[in-house]
Amino acid sequence: MMSVQDAPRGPPPLPSLPPLPPLPPLPPLPPLPPLLPLPSALEERASRVFGDLRRQRREIVTPEGVPVTVQIADYGERLAAFSIDFAIWTLLSLLIYLPVFLIIFRTGGSLIAISIALFIGFIVRNLYFIYFELAWQGSTPGKRVIGLRVIDRRGGPLLPSAVIARNLTREVEMFIPLGILLEGGRSVGGGVDWSQLSTAVWLLFFAALPAINRDRMRGGDLIAGTMVIALPRLALSSDLVERAMQFTFTPQQLKAYGAFELQVLEELLRRPPSAETTQVLDEVCDKICRKIGWTDSLPRREVTAFLRDFYTAERAYLEREQLFGKTRADKYAKPAAPP
Amino acid sequence: MTQADLIDEARIAGPGVSASGAKPELVLKSSEFRKGREEGWRELENLVQRVERRGVRSLTLDELQQLPMLYRAALSSLSVARTIALDRNLLLYLENLALRAYLVVYGPRVGAFEGLRAFFVYDLPAAVRAARWHILIVTIALLLGVAAGFLLTVQDEAWMTALVPADLAGGRGPSVTAAELRSKELFAPWPGAAEAFGIFANVLFSHNTLVGLLSFGLGLAAGIPTLLLTLYQGLTLGAFLALHYNRGLAVDFLGWISIHGTSELGALILLSAGGLVIADKILFPGRYSRVENLALHGRQAAMMGVGGVLMLFVAGVLEGGFRQLVQSTPLRFAIGLGIGALWLIYYSRCGRREPK
Numbered sequence: 001m002m003s004v005q006d007a008p009r010g011p012p013p014l015p016s017l018p019p020l021p022p023l024p025p026l027p028p029l030p031p032l033p034p035l036l037p038l039p040s041a042l043e044e045r046a047s048r049v050f051g052d053l054r055r056q057r058r059e060i061v062t063p064e065g066v067p068v069t070v071q072i073a074d075y076g077e078r079l080a081a082f083s084i085d086f087a088i089w090t091l092l093s094l095l096i097y098l099p100v101f102l103i104i105f106r107t108g109g110s111l112i113a114i115s116i117a118l119f120i121g122f123i124v125r126n127l128y129f130i131y132f133e134l135a136w137q138g139s140t141p142g143k144r145v146i147g148l149r150v151i152d153r154r155g156g157p158l159l160p161s162a163v164i165a166r167n168l169t170r171e172v173e174m175f176i177p178l179g180i181l182l183e184g185g186r187s188v189g190g191g192v193d194w195s196q197l198s199t200a201v202w203l204l205f206f207a208a209l210p211a212i213n214r215d216r217m218r219g220g221d222l223i224a225g226t227m228v229i230a231l232p233r234l235a236l237s238s239d240l241v242e243r244a245m246q247f248t249f250t251p252q253q254l255k256a257y258g259a260f261e262l263q264v265l266e267e268l269l270r271r272p273p274s275a276e277t278t279q280v281l282d283e284v285c286d287k288i289c290r291k292i293g294w295t296d297s298l299p300r301r302e303v304t305a306f307l308r309d310f311y312t313a314e315r316a317y318l319e320r321e322q323l324f325g326k327t328r329a330d331k332y333a334k335p336a337a338p339p
Numbered sequence: 340m341t342q343a344d345l346i347d348e349a350r351i352a353g354p355g356v357s358a359s360g361a362k363p364e365l366v367l368k369s370s371e372f373r374k375g376r377e378e379g380w381r382e383l384e385n386l387v388q389r390v391e392r393r394g395v396r397s398l399t400l401d402e403l404q405q406l407p408m409l410y411r412a413a414l415s416s417l418s419v420a421r422t423i424a425l426d427r428n429l430l431l432y433l434e435n436l437a438l439r440a441y442l443v444v445y446g447p448r449v450g451a452f453e454g455l456r457a458f459f460v461y462d463l464p465a466a467v468r469a470a471r472w473h474i475l476i477v478t479i480a481l482l483l484g485v486a487a488g489f490l491l492t493v494q495d496e497a498w499m500t501a502l503v504p505a506d507l508a509g510g511r512g513p514s515v516t517a518a519e520l521r522s523k524e525l526f527a528p529w530p531g532a533a534e535a536f537g538i539f540a541n542v543l544f545s546h547n548t549l550v551g552l553l554s555f556g557l558g559l560a561a562g563i564p565t566l567l568l569t570l571y572q573g574l575t576l577g578a579f580l581a582l583h584y585n586r587g588l589a590v591d592f593l594g595w596i597s598i599h600g601t602s603e604l605g606a607l608i609l610l611s612a613g614g615l616v617i618a619d620k621i622l623f624p625g626r627y628s629r630v631e632n633l634a635l636h637g638r639q640a641a642m643m644g645v646g647g648v649l650m651l652f653v654a655g656v657l658e659g660g661f662r663q664l665v666q667s668t669p670l671r672f673a674i675g676l677g678i679g680a681l682w683l684i685y686y687s688r689c690g691r692r693e694p695k
Contacts, residue, residue, distance in 0.1 A: 062414065062445075064411065066417060066418055068417075068434060068438050068441065069438075130455070131451035134451045135447075137390075137442055137443060149442060153634055157445040158446060160447055160454030160457060161458055161462045161638055163454070164642075165637075165638050165641030165642060165645070166641075168644065168645045168648070222637060223638065224638055224641060225637065231442070232435070233388075234431055236377070236380065236384075236428065236432040237428050239370055239373060239426065241370045242365070243365065243366075245365055263427040266427050270428065315367065315369070315425050318425055319367065319368065319369055319424065322423070322425070323368070323422075
């Protein structure tokens, strides 16, 4: 025991270090290079020109870390989808009700009828939505016809608990205004009918809920962390790039435009041929020729070939510049400075 | 990378080449990129389309194994295309394809019935357990209400008319006698199947259900109305208890009400606690925005709401079917407390061993 006590405990105390000299001030950080515009922002702008951008957009990030743009479903689309679902499950419930009603007519009890009908209605409509949203990857027959999907708002997998929560909340959303309506109808009194007033406020609130948030979520979506998106199918068209070019352009000429103009040109070139398209292309061709100072003669029948060549050359030029970090959003942006 | 992959400035400019008559050839990185990968995209599109039309079961085992790989490849193509390509159609197509494939790959993986089973065995009890403090607060509020209602009404039965609305009291005011309570309420004969179901339907839309759902929904209004409503429910119950206590029927009343009351009060507590969870998440969002936080934790509240509605259903069946069928007070206590214990065991024990 003594030896243990006598032994030095731990290492001897270190000699105190001299104070550190103050650090020299850090040199100012170089300014960050300008951020590349998001491709989706670019696409959005081009879409706006052609007026095919109806829906609001949001970005979700997949578990792999890639941001993907989703289009939020319109009110009309959701209403249409719900109406279809409503019609289907009313029919379904009616089919189940029929034998019940037959029994009731035999026995002549109306209270049983109402309660059984209510119960079956409850079970059928909840199972209907939950079953289809789980089995069909977040869509019900109505949503499928319209082309809508339920997704997780943060980009994660759509969990069964979220599906169940969002559909059973519909019950609460409908129950509360409905219950108050029933209660309010019962009370008969003079003066201001406060219950009716609050009913109106409640109903307004729940009806307005999708309208007062950006993602058009109803109460169930809000609670379950889901949102409803529109999912159109897009096809991949052929590449517009020409391998063999008739016309050649100088880098000086290609500097006239940016990515936005390129995508507008692409959109025009992809239009189905018609008299109107030809006319638009002619006008565009004239404008481009003026802008880049094209002096050679250009017969009308070669307009399309010229534009496709110009598109190819411009895209090659801009894509290469982009690879070097010199993105040019549109013709108003400053051209990349020569090194 | 061969030399041909690089875009040669001379080839773009190339007036000399053009003058010599030979057509200049231009190779775009984005075009070559597309050529190399297009087949994989088309394959993925085909698979995704089949899943969208006929479900995941329409894929063979090989295709099923291929799907996530093709999906990852398409995602990586999308990332690359965003940096090297300016082809709008290609970018939009890839984004759309990636999104559709993502929804297939990360869609719900369980069937509806498996999902429901997992929900009731694991998710629901776990959500209720996670809210034990909210449940405690609500229970205290309810008990406070009962105590206050009882103390007020015991000394002056005029409070009964003040605390309980006339349609809920159903003639059970200060003037009621013990014999009336005994024959018309506590030990009234069973009215028969039709009436019992009528009561069941009534309960579904009754005052208590409405109050429960209101307490839940009013959680959105910072939880104060939720607590007030719970307190008020307690007051009503306390007033009824005092009315029976003054006529020496307290034990019989408790037995009469326990048969469905354990389920109904449990439902009320659960729904109000769910409302409090919502209020909690909105009032104290922590590091998230309020809506984000609600989305993150709202599922828990919704599950508690589901649990509450479930208990209300059971309470409705008990109230309509069993309450007047069982005429002995000890038996009523046994049924009521037994069912209450079952609820307690379900919420506190179920699905504990196998965390999801």
